[in-house]
Amino acid sequence: MNQTFDAIIIGAGQAGPSLAGRLTAAGQTVALIEREHLGGTCVNTGCMPTKAMVASAYAAHMARRAADYGVTVGDVGVDMKRVQQRSKTVTLNSRGNLESWLADMEGCTLFRGHARFEGAHSVRVGQALLTAPKIFLNVGGRANVPDMPGLAGVPYLTNVEMMEVSTLPKHLIIVGGSYIGLEFAQMYRRFGAEVTVIEMGDRLIGREDPDISQAVLEILQAEGVKFRLRAECISFSPCDEGVCTNVVCDNPEEPQVKGSHVLLAIGRRPNTDDLGLDKAGVQVDPRGYIVVDDQLRTNVDGVWAMGDCNGKGAFTHTAYNDFEIIAANLLDNDPRKASDRITCYGLFIDPPLGRVGMNEAEARATGRPVLVGKRAMTRVGRAVEKGETQGFMKVLVDAESKQILGAAILGLTGDEAIHGIIDVMYARAPYTTIQRAVHLHPTVSELIPTMLDELKSL
DSSP states (O other), rough: EEOOSSSSEOOOSSHHHHHEEEEEEEHEEEEEESOOOOHHHHHHSSHHHHHHHHHHHHHHHHTTTTGGTOOOOOOEEEEEEEHHHHHHHHHHHHHHHHHHHHHTTEEEEEESEEEEEEEETEEEEETTTEEEEEEEEEOOOOEEEOOOGGGGGSSSOOHHHHHTTOOSSSSEEEEEOSSSHHHHHHHHHHHTTTEEOOOSSSSTTTOOHHHHHHHHHHHHHTTTOEESSSSSSOOOEETTEEEEOOOOOOOOOOOOEEEEEEEOOOOOOSSTTTSHHHHHHBBBBEEEEEEOOOTOOOOOTTEEEOOOGSOOOOOOOHHHHHHHHHHHHHHSSSOGGGGGGGOOOESSSSOOOEEEOOHHHHHTTTOOOOEEEEEEEEGHHHHHHTTTTOOOOEEETTTOOBBBBEEEESTTTTHHHHHHHHHHHHTTTHHHHTTTTOOSSSSSSHHHHHTTTOEEOO
């Protein structure tokens, strides 16, 4: 069965359905192909279900702290089956809304199955051969599972399988001390599991400044999460407890961590190895990411790549921005570019980290004079009032242009408060714009101008 469309979109993650909506609204016919669940990682195994579980873990944590606020409660328990069901409900509701929207989208045909190129503008899905002059790849990524010694001989989990665990692990070992691993570490510790994080580096979240890495370590250690850093000799073997994870080769006194479950959280890889990209002539880099230009076009005319598979970002918000860039260029005569995007992201532990722009090392590397402002959350009234004073906020400024180079807010509502800085950076306004603004009291954001009053040389 051969069918022709104006456009083919492979993958129904964050960018694909939205692009289908814009194209069909412009009168084009679209084939949208999805091999599994609509919504991609964010809806099904990433942001939405995990943040729903983070919310449950926060509720348990605050219930245990109730006496700090003069509130008396009984023993605090966690029903993991109900936690999991709540998380699944959030996912199913979002997925259902997306399915309903696509079902009513005139001009869009949804194909279920695995798509593979048979030529530069032809794609096979099952028995159907689809052709179109425009093809958009939105195939996402998956957990990286490297070939580690002994791993094939033990049971292990990735973030996908972790969403299916409906019982509380006795001792959860997490390999990887970065964003995904740390969110799961705090979450399951608050649910009541023993948790150990194993990290090969000498500190957590290595892309962050050392003071942020240390603060995050101290926050999680205070809740009972254990860490094994500098674990350069990781291997696995079965044991009575479940899985023995060998951590170091040169410390006979403490060579292993024994746990009931092992979660691998050591990065992600693009879903590009089974698309038949070679038959289309689409170029990929050594890590498997599809090579694109500033407008997200591949080397093949009429083929674009958006979302996690293009190496331009690994977040829901960057995937959605990829859709916006493509739609603006194709439909709005608006020449938007991926290079206009300012890097921003969050670490959704409690308290969260909101990050934008450069870190200290990157700011120094510019060779320009840099100013830094820093304020502990213990000096933020809103944090004191809520009894949540962990962390700090920090901002980096170009001393000559007065442009904000980057910022980090690790603390109460840091993932929300950072947006005031993000907006000023996009406006290319000087930091004095925020410095002279009058913010609401009592909030976290109101201390950003105060922090900017106290800039010092980096």
